[in-house]
Amino acid sequence: MKNLMSKIVSLCKRRGFIFPSSEIYGGFGSCYDFGPLGVEMKNNLKKAWWGEMIKNHENVVGLDAAILMNPKVWEASGHLAAGFADELAECKSCHKRFKADEVETRKCPDCEGELTQPRKFNLMMKTFVGPVEDEAAITYLRAETCQGIYMNFENVLNSMRMKIPFGICQIGKAFRNEITPKDFIYRIREFEQMEMQWFCHPKETDKYFDYWKKERLNWFLNLGMKKENLRTVEIPEKERAHYAKRQVDIEYKFPFGWREIEGVHNRGDWDLSNHSKYSGQDLRYYDEETKEKYFPHIVETSVGVERSLFAFLSDAYTEIKGGRTETTKATKEIEILLKLDKRLAPIKVAILPLVRNKPELVKKAEEVYQLLKPHFVCQYDELGSIGRRYRRQDEIATVFCLTCDFQTLEDDTLTVRYRDTMKQERVKIKDLPTHIKKLMCGVYQKF
Numbered sequence: 417m418k419n420l421m422s423k424i425v426s427l428c429k430r431r432g433f434i435f436p437s438s439e440i441y442g443g444f445g446s447c448y449d450f451g452p453l454g455v456e457m458k459n460n461l462k463k464a465w466w467g468e469m470i471k472n473h474e475n476v477v478g479l480d481a482a483i484l485m486n487p488k489v490w491e492a493s494g495h496l497a498a499g500f501a502d503e504l505a506e507c508k509s510c511h512k513r514f515k516a517d518e519v520e521t522r523k524c525p526d527c528e529g530e531l532t533q534p535r536k537f538n539l540m541m542k543t544f545v546g547p548v549e550d551e552a553a554i555t556y557l558r559a560e561t562c563q564g565i566y567m568n569f570e571n572v573l574n575s576m577r578m579k580i581p582f583g584i585c586q587i588g589k590a591f592r593n594e595i596t597p598k599d600f601i602y603r604i605r606e607f608e609q610m611e612m613q614w615f616c617h618p619k620e621t622d623k624y625f626d627y628w629k630k631e632r633l634n635w636f637l638n639l640g641m642k643k644e645n646l647r648t649v650e651i652p653e654k655e656r657a658h659y660a661k662r663q664v665d666i667e668y669k670f671p672f673g674w675r676e677i678e679g680v681h682n683r684g685d686w687d688l689s690n691h692s693k694y695s696g697q698d699l700r701y702y703d704e705e706t707k708e709k710y711f712p713h714i715v716e717t718s719v720g721v722e723r724s725l726f727a728f729l730s731d732a733y734t735e736i737k738g739g740r741t742e743t744t745k746a747t748k749e750i751e752i753l754l755k756l757d758k759r760l761a762p763i764k765v766a767i768l769p770l771v772r773n774k775p776e777l778v779k780k781a782e783e784v785y786q787l788l789k790p791h792f793v794c795q796y797d798e799l800g801s802i803g804r805r806y807r808r809q810d811e812i813a814t815v816f817c818l819t820c821d822f823q824t825l826e827d828d829t830l831t832v833r834y835r836d837t838m839k840q841e842r843v844k845i846k847d848l849p850t851h852i853k854k855l856m857c858g859v860y861q862k863f
């Protein structure tokens with residue numbers, strides 16, 4: 417299983433998905449950069465989530481709040497207190513810190529030095545705003561995006577004339593000074609969250625909790641994640657986040673074991689009542705019909721972009737011993753196929769001239785590339801044998817390979833090959849934009 421992990425990490429680097437940050441300086445504390453294919457996939461993932469929240473649900477609106485906020489936000493939210501901290505033991509010799517529940521003895525796993533008693537280390541990242549570096553100028557990089565949503569609860573309510581129940585969703589960066597970041601992009605210090613906060617009447621919290629839990633699980637399944645690699649886990653009280661009255665984690669079976677990819681939380685009135693108390697602003701909701709005034713309860717769904725992207729990559733990674741080609745003898749090589757859902761695949765269409773030493777074919781393929789480029793993320797590739805080029809595209813999940821061959825010069829048709837089945841059909845070049853759009857949105861189930 418560890419082996420599978422290193423194969424995925426290697427594919428990500430080799431094919432331009434994910435690179436270590438500031439690599440020429442030896443990298444930087446568990447930060448990663450997304451390369452040309454990684455950023456396409458990341459954008460597709462965010463688009464799939466945003467579309468799900470905004471288009472597939474009633475009464476959910478979007479927001480994009482600032483990362484930097486008044487530090488009082490973090491006092492009120494409880495993130496500056498002991499609840500948002502890791503319990504760590506420090507080595508008295510090398511001063512490395514370890515999560516208390518991950519070291520079995522009082523000895524440093526690295527140098528065998530003596531470990532201190534565990535102490536709490538807060539995960540908030542401090543920064544300074546303005547020209548003076550003093551206590552008054554301290555604020556924090558947000559540790560969860562949802563606090564920006566609570567800050568705008570009233571603004572959204574009033575400007576959009578929303579009525580309870582309704583949701584606000586947001587995608588954005590979050591930062592945590594994780595002391596033991598690990599497992600590639602699973603636990604990192606700078607990451608993105610996709611969070612939705614559902615404001616409802618306290619009596620309806622349980623109903624909506626179950627509703628959103630189911631919706632979120634279905635989102636992964638609808639995007640092609642294998643059912644057997646997903647599960648939900650009810651988190652017992654003593655392990656829950658400090659704000660959660662109830663917490664269900666959606667877990668994925670990574671190469672290194674079952675791990676959380678999304679949390680569904682019943683936050684009760686923790687956030688709105690605390691922000692009311694700390695700010696002096698009454699954030700209760702007034703129901704015109706029932707004349708009732710109350711703090712709405714919050715059901716939150718919170719998923720990490722990088723973590724879920726990693727889960728989708730792991731799920732899609734497939735190795736085929738001896739290759740899939742049936743027309744020629746099996747090569748004994750291992751072929752890699754990345755079976756990502758077509759909505760998540762970074763490249764939708766590859767355009768390939770059958771050979772590159774025939775100028776008319778190359779010219780045709782370039783024309784097809786220009787024709788399709790405004791509609792889809794495309795790649796043009798003429799290097800190497802056609803079989804090798806198909807394999808290169810399969811490895812990065814490209815959905816369709818279009819090949820211009822000698823018949824193309826006679827009748828202006830080319831072959832469209834589908835990644836997962838390798839089935840092919842001939843299509844007229846002029847019909848390609850509409851044809852591929854229909855294939856992409858499932859109007860045609862040809863393959």
Ligand code: GAP
Pocket residue numbers: 559560561562592594601602603604605607609611676677678679716718719720721722723724
């Ligand atoms: N607002 C609730 C909240 O932040 P969380 O369980 O702490 O809840 C939610 O985080 C999700 O954010 C996680 O399920 C995970 O996908 C992602 N996440 C949290 N910390 C992360 C980290 N250090 N690296 C990558 N993703 C992280």
